[in-house]
Amino acid sequence: MALPEETTATDPAEVGVEAPLVEAPPDTVAGEVVLRLTDVVKTFPGVRALDGVQLEVRAGEVHCLLGQNGAGKSTLIKVLSGVHQPDAGQVQWRGEPATFANPQAAMKAGIATIYQELDLVEDLSVAENAFLGHEHRRFGFVRRGRMARQTRQILSRLGHGEIPPGRMVRSLPAAGKQIVSMARALSHEARLIIMDEPSAVLAHDEVGNLFRIIRELTAQGIAVIYISHRLEEIREIGDRVTVLKDGRTTAANLPARDTPTRDLVSRMTGRTIEYVFPDRPVDEGAGADLLQVEGLTRTGEFADVSLNVRAGEIVGIAGLVGSGRSELLETIYGARLAEAGSVRMDGKVLRPGVGAAVRAGMGMAPEERKSQALLLGEPIYRNVTLATFGRYARLGFTDAAKERAEANRIAESLELRPRDVDRPVRTLSGGNQQKVVVGRWLLGGTKLLLLDEPTRGVDVGARAELYQVIRSLAAQGVGVLLVSSEVPEVLGLADRVLVMREGRVVREAAAGELDENTVLDLVMAGSLMEGAPA
């Protein structure tokens, strides 16, 4: 099932021609090179997550990593922080080849990582968190006084001497927690701090403070790798930018302030893999409104979202992780309680709860296939009939024969491989597992299918098949609401596209009227060209 060649297939013409590689003037940054990656490759079964990454980071600079979801940023971070080991290529740390066998080794060498979901122990104090794992000890006793003193020093170095080292981390706001994470990095005397979307958890005014701290760190000669989806942040804080796409470096060391947005975006998107989308039906015979959502709101997730899906129509939602799209989908499905607004199916207001949504004819393939959709140890047929086994049952007795037959039918029509429906679902590849999840809703009259990232972790061949499945469902009159972080997928598959940013729908248009760059601009910056064609 694994098709690594396909995932990494690269067309030289498409990468190079449109956007020639920009070379930064060598004197942009003065510091010595602390980290240099050459042709780093990391493969997982079925996926070549990193396929030749080049990266050069100098002391005292803020080096930004840019790339779409799935470009390999997270894997790269994990390689740098010792979670994964590269399969090929060279990592040079402070002039010497280095391999980090585990996160502790990377820490010790001076590479600290601040993950998006901060890895702090909520019920320990600030000082205890800062020195977690390398507490000052004497005769087996923790030297609290010394730790508190040093923590205070580090915190004031970060410009936040006001945070008491004895305070419980739980009681700190998100920004404060981030500072504790940085204090931990400094307690290890980190030379390189990797920040994975640090601004995602911060309010707008707190970002300024984060930048001030980053500047102070770099002034002390510490290098920072900064990852963010927000271009304006990269322009403000970054020195140089490296762009990743499909696990490769497509551009290295661009000047962060002067590179035109056009350039950056095209380097992130330049197609190497041609997705094959099924043709849209020419006949725009708009069906009746199936789903009507009005003014749906959940504080902190999304606000005042209105949309509709007609029978036989595919509506795509484009947006980044954190733009509220998955939460919106789950709320429509009744898995989260809306604070305001209404969801109607066939004109009737839905009562809260998943049960009501399913009875009204909704089905959902959630974002996290394994944790939200599948019983991995159970056979395929039981996963296919998870939502419908009650309907085949007589007097509470399940009809396994009928279920197997129905599952076989689904397996046949979705070309599931392997076809044996008694095998546990965990033995299937990602794409086939996704078929099981989607196939679940092909039984028993689903009228509206909510798909959250249906092709995540699915290889290219299986993708094309899934697209076919989704299109043919629409052709049979099923309405589809599709969420994806992959803009080309939304544009290629959907009839109509909604663009979401920070919990709001910022644009709605027929898919034909939008192109990838426009959508990406809307999704990422917003300020650049809202509402205008590219």
Place this chain on the structure above:
Amino acid sequence: MSDATPSPTATPERPRLPAQSPPVDPAKTAAASDKAAGTGRLSWWRGDSGDGAKRNLGLIGVLAALILVGAITKPDLYGDPTWVWNNVLAILQLASVVGVVTVGMTFVIIGGGIDLSVGAIVALAGVWCTTVATQSYGAGGMIFTALVVGICVGLVNGVLISYGRLVPFIATLAMLVAARGLAASISNKQTQVSSSTFINDIAARKVIGIPILVYILGAVVVAGWILLNRTTFGRRTIAVGGNPEAARLAGINVRRHTMLLYALSGLCCGIAAIMLTSQATSAQAAMANLYELDAIAAAIIGGTLLSGGRGTVVGSLLGVIIFATITNLFAINGLSIEAQNMVKGGIIVAAVLIQQFQFKSVTRLLARNRVTTAT
């Protein structure tokens, strides 16, 4: 640093198009359904999944080894067929009460929970059904009372856990304490003698040479097996325990089902209360002491995953029988109960170690799959 372009040489491979479009073909459907219906009917008896059955074979092996130990240590006794038959019945009778409780416990654990209050529920139901007032309604009233008390206490557990969102461990621990307290206060800490000959006869009588208690155990096990493997209730149990989020998003009412699981456990405790009362011809607040531990241990030895989603009724039954056989083995060899408990403890640890070993290989597989989806 300047030479950072990848040198792309590969040519793009076109993704494969599906050979045919997926819409459902009625003719194909009919054929597939016939074929599957055939195999399905043949395998009606085959409920537990493949590795579950393999595990049970392992347990039967353990049982055989225990019997072999008995035969070696007491060759004279095992040479006598009448004694062997009576000993088998004695073991089954010994296993019967805990066995019934374990069936309920198995459902709760498969459903992702734990019930620490089973012993206390047995005691409360036993005491309640032997009060002077209840006994005045005769055997029928006593049985009815025991079952209803069991179900109601189980429901309280279930409501606290699924709607009050208490951790099962805490909720049933509280119930353990409270139910024994209530039992002690109802019985005024006295032993309540059962004067119903019908009840007392359940444990004393045999039908076709087999004690009625063993029939009850058999009936509960068969009912439990059917419930787990052949009904929507059982399917929901596995789904709720295996992946509550997936069950919820598939439209299963996870909370209501969780509640019902504890009620089912309570019902089993009610049945066990009648059996135990019958055995002792009396009930008291201290009866069924530590049954929760025996039941949990038996379920785990039987291959029920403590984290939920996997387990078999047959495995749990074998677990109970293994424990009973050990007790029996120590008794016929005249060994102390202390030594017996130490061996039991060792067996529990061994069973969990084996389970963890298997579980680890599963999680390894999952971890491997997970990184594939990582970016």
